[in-house]
Amino acid sequence: MLASVRTRIARGGRIALLEVLVFVVILVVLPPLISGFTVTLLTQYLIYALLALSLDLVWGYGGILDLGRAAVFGWPAYVVALLATKSHVTSGFVLLPVALVVGAAVGLLVGLFLFAGRGRRDEFFIAMSLLAFSFISQEVATSWEAIGSANGIPGIPLMTLFGSLAPGLGFYYLVALLLLACYLLVRWLVHSQFGLVLVASRQDDRRVSFLGYATWQVRLISYVISGAIAGLAGALYALHNGYASPDMLGVTLSTQALLWVLLGGRGVLIGALVGAVLLNYVSFELNGALSTAWQIVLGLIIVVGATTLPRGVLSPFLSREPRRFSGYERPAHPPVAPKVLSEGT
Amino acid sequence: MSNVDGSEDGRASVLTRRRLLKTAAGGAFAAMAGPALAACGGSGGAASGGSARAAKVGILADMTGSLAVFGKSYWNAARMAAEDINKSGGVRGRKIQLVLADSASDNSTAVQKSGQLVQQDHVDVVIGGLTSAMREAIKSTIIDRGQTLYIYPNLYEGNSCGELQFNTGPVPPMVVDPLVPWLFQNASGKNVYYTGSDYVFPRASLKFIKAAVESNGGKLVGTEFLPLDATDFSHSTQKILSSGADIVYSNVIPPGIWTQVRQLTEQGFRDKGMLCVPYLEESALQAIPAKLLEGLPACLDFFQALTDPYDTALVKRYKSSFHDGTYFSANGAVGTFRGLKMWAQAANEADSLDAHDVAKALDHQELKEGPGGPAKMVPGSHHVAVNMYLGVAHNGKMDIKENFGQRQPGSAGCHF
Numbered sequence: 001m002l003a004s005v006r007t008r009i010a011r012g013g014r015i016a017l018l019e020v021l022v023f024v025v026i027l028v029v030l031p032p033l034i035s036g037f038t039v040t041l042l043t044q045y046l047i048y049a050l051l052a053l054s055l056d057l058v059w060g061y062g063g064i065l066d067l068g069r070a071a072v073f074g075w076p077a078y079v080v081a082l083l084a085t086k087s088h089v090t091s092g093f094v095l096l097p098v099a100l101v102v103g104a105a106v107g108l109l110v111g112l113f114l115f116a117g118r119g120r121r122d123e124f125f126i127a128m129s130l131l132a133f134s135f136i137s138q139e140v141a142t143s144w145e146a147i148g149s150a151n152g153i154p155g156i157p158l159m160t161l162f163g164s165l166a167p168g169l170g171f172y173y174l175v176a177l178l179l180l181a182c183y184l185l186v187r188w189l190v191h192s193q194f195g196l197v198l199v200a201s202r203q204d205d206r207r208v209s210f211l212g213y214a215t216w217q218v219r220l221i222s223y224v225i226s227g228a229i230a231g232l233a234g235a236l237y238a239l240h241n242g243y244a245s246p247d248m249l250g251v252t253l254s255t256q257a258l259l260w261v262l263l264g265g266r267g268v269l270i271g272a273l274v275g276a277v278l279l280n281y282v283s284f285e286l287n288g289a290l291s292t293a294w295q296i297v298l299g300l301i302i303v304v305g306a307t308t309l310p311r312g313v314l315s316p317f318l319s320r321e322p323r324r325f326s327g328y329e330r331p332a333h334p335p336v337a338p339k340v341l342s343e344g345t
Numbered sequence: 346m347s348n349v350d351g352s353e354d355g356r357a358s359v360l361t362r363r364r365l366l367k368t369a370a371g372g373a374f375a376a377m378a379g380p381a382l383a384a385c386g387g388s389g390g391a392a393s394g395g396s397a398r399a400a401k402v403g404i405l406a407d408m409t410g411s412l413a414v415f416g417k418s419y420w421n422a423a424r425m426a427a428e429d430i431n432k433s434g435g436v437r438g439r440k441i442q443l444v445l446a447d448s449a450s451d452n453s454t455a456v457q458k459s460g461q462l463v464q465q466d467h468v469d470v471v472i473g474g475l476t477s478a479m480r481e482a483i484k485s486t487i488i489d490r491g492q493t494l495y496i497y498p499n500l501y502e503g504n505s506c507g508e509l510q511f512n513t514g515p516v517p518p519m520v521v522d523p524l525v526p527w528l529f530q531n532a533s534g535k536n537v538y539y540t541g542s543d544y545v546f547p548r549a550s551l552k553f554i555k556a557a558v559e560s561n562g563g564k565l566v567g568t569e570f571l572p573l574d575a576t577d578f579s580h581s582t583q584k585i586l587s588s589g590a591d592i593v594y595s596n597v598i599p600p601g602i603w604t605q606v607r608q609l610t611e612q613g614f615r616d617k618g619m620l621c622v623p624y625l626e627e628s629a630l631q632a633i634p635a636k637l638l639e640g641l642p643a644c645l646d647f648f649q650a651l652t653d654p655y656d657t658a659l660v661k662r663y664k665s666s667f668h669d670g671t672y673f674s675a676n677g678a679v680g681t682f683r684g685l686k687m688w689a690q691a692a693n694e695a696d697s698l699d700a701h702d703v704a705k706a707l708d709h710q711e712l713k714e715g716p717g718g719p720a721k722m723v724p725g726s727h728h729v730a731v732n733m734y735l736g737v738a739h740n741g742k743m744d745i746k747e748n749f750g751q752r753q754p755g756s757a758g759c760h761f
Contacts, residue, residue, distance in 0.1 A: 037463075037464035040460050040464060041457060041460070041461075143543050149548070150544040150545050150573075151477050154484050155485055155489065157489075241482070242485025243482045243484070243485055245452055245481065247451075247453070247478075253453075287447055287454065292409055
């Protein structure tokens with residue numbers, strides 16, 4: 001098996017060793033080692049990793065500072081929760097595709113509002129709009145009686161997928177494989193011409209437009225795809241833990257997702273995964289180990305981490321290649337910026 | 346309190362250093378496999394043990410975060426109850442062990458921690474959860490997915506039911522039914538204006554308030570739900586003043602409630618009208634100047650001013666044992682104490698730690714002596730009947746004006 005991996009690395013040159021390593025650990029090394037509660041915990045972290053992956057696509061590559069990521073995570077979770085509790089639909093073959101569609105739909109609605117039309121909207125405007133969207137979503141869910149108000153929707157039955165799927169190794173494998181599938185999709189996307197345009201338009205939207213690309217469509221499509229992935233993550237979270245609640249839509253989770261990606265390395269897909277798992281794990285262990293000061297220690301770790309390794313915890317191990325693709329590498333000889341002809345128009 | 350420490354689970358202290366080292370080592374995946382293996386080996390014996398196995402009780406409390414002042418009192422109350430239980434023979438002849446999990450005032454943390462209690466520590470019952478939202482979030486993990494007993498210890502809106510779920514705090518009819526007639530007797534009239542924060546508890550309470558007001562010959566002249574984080578009540582105050590209300594019944598939550606009390610006082614409403622904050626207990630009293638709260642009535646299942654020997658001793662013991670600025674009060678600490686004692690009695694009666702066996706015994710359990718007097722699990726309802734008291738704020742304390750006797754959960758309970 002190793003030989004085939006090596007050939008693939010040699011042949012493709014793109015599958016970084018680290019990426020293979022992470023997925024080998026997730027899919028091959030860990031399952032026989034873990035049991036009971038650790039499986040449940042890791043499954044949750046992998047679901048968060050899925051959310052981080054979706055955010056890295058739009059933020060790390062598309063340059064959209066999504067301060068409201070939780071909204072595209074939470075609404076699909078609510079839809080799935082309602083379907084499962086009110087309409088008694090528990091089949092994963094229905095619920096998971098529904099989550100993808102709802103996530104994409106929410107992404108499309110928000111994206112149309114923020115990205116449609118020529119020219120790039122002010123980054124600050126987009127970030128604040130998304131923040132507001134997340135905030136409003138949480139407020140709406142908190143006061144909407146039909147969806148349980150502040151109490152949310154408890155008692156979601158187990159998902160069925162060739163039999164009933166309780167939290168455990170089966171659920172773990174499902175999440176791990178979905179994560180791998182989404183990862184490969186996003187990876188293919190950002191390495192394609194589409195990804196190149198996405199990154200390029202983040203750096204200089206006007207120049208890319210002059211080349212004939214409808215950059216807003218590229219941004220919109222990336223936002224829709226990332227919405228679908230976040231929606232899938234939200235549904236998995238709800239089905240795994242058996243509840244959906246307003247804080248799954250809120251600003252706190254949105255901010256946490258940003259931190260995972262920031263610490264993992266913006267624009268490094270595998271970093272988003274590692275960041276999500278690592279930060280959640282450290283936070284959980286600190287909570288158990290230190291009685292009252294754990295949040296202060298966690299804060300210090302985040303601040304130190306973000307300042308000493310601004311490109312993420314993986315940056316010391318990374319080849320330069322993925323970063324070049326994400327466009328965060330500063331060119332050795334910066335090209336002379338062309339004089340903009342009509343600044344005012 | 347040294348023997349209480351003996352009853353705590355060793356996990357927290359034994360594993361702390363090792364866990365810290367692992368965290369410091371930083372290798373996420375490698376380190377994560379470690380505790381998993383340790384958990385496997387360590388817990389196997391406890392989970393499969395025979396009849397003499399020691400009972401394990403999981404306490405899920407907000408030890409950190411915005412609700413820590415309440416969460417810490419849960420943990421303190423649980424330690425006092427465990428000490429009592431162990432002194433009088435424990436559960437099935439063995440001392441019970443407490444396992445603390447910090448839900449950190451955060452629902453997703455609470456879900457992870459309750460999973461840890463159930464799947465890793467294999468506790469026989471989980472007691473805890475402060476807000477209603479947290480209770481609903483952790484229910485599935487504990488009850489449906491974990492097949493473990495769950496006791497929710499706080500005053501709440503009622504009707505949260507499950508075969509393995511029990512509630513040891515009061516529900517709205519227990520507060521509203523005796524409180525409204527008392528208000529009518531002591532206020533200048535029977536026109537009631539109801540305000541509440543816009544979430545489940547105040548909304549669920551409204552139904553009972555409306556019924557109680559009307560059946561006692563009063564009139565509900567206004568109803569208003571304010572945002573959870575509302576801080577400006579001037580508009581609401583004007584509406585109250587022009588509504589002709591004699592009584593304002595407010596289920597607005599802190600910190601907004603303090604502003605509401607201040608504005609209603611400053612605008613002169615309280616000169617002749619009566620303001621009532623029914624959930625006012627000792628720890629909430631500390632938040633603002635006593636002068637402002639003077640004369641506010643509340644209706645709860647426990648006040649520190651209770652004068653019977655059992656309650657006086659309990660309050661004294663709490664004060665001398667814990668110096669963390671928390672109070673043994675009706676904020677859930679009382680329900681935790683009550684719940685743990687009832688559970689221990691039920692486990693002894695059933696002579697089993699199996700969740701379903703204990704649930705059967707817990708369903709009709711009576712606590713002869715408890716905080717605030719005796720408590721009785723109403724059969725089939727999974728909710729308790731307890732004494733309710735009318736307290737009035739005076740000099741930063743709650744004076745007891747009336748004992749309403751044992752009140753029933755009624756329609757806010759469950760039906761099994």
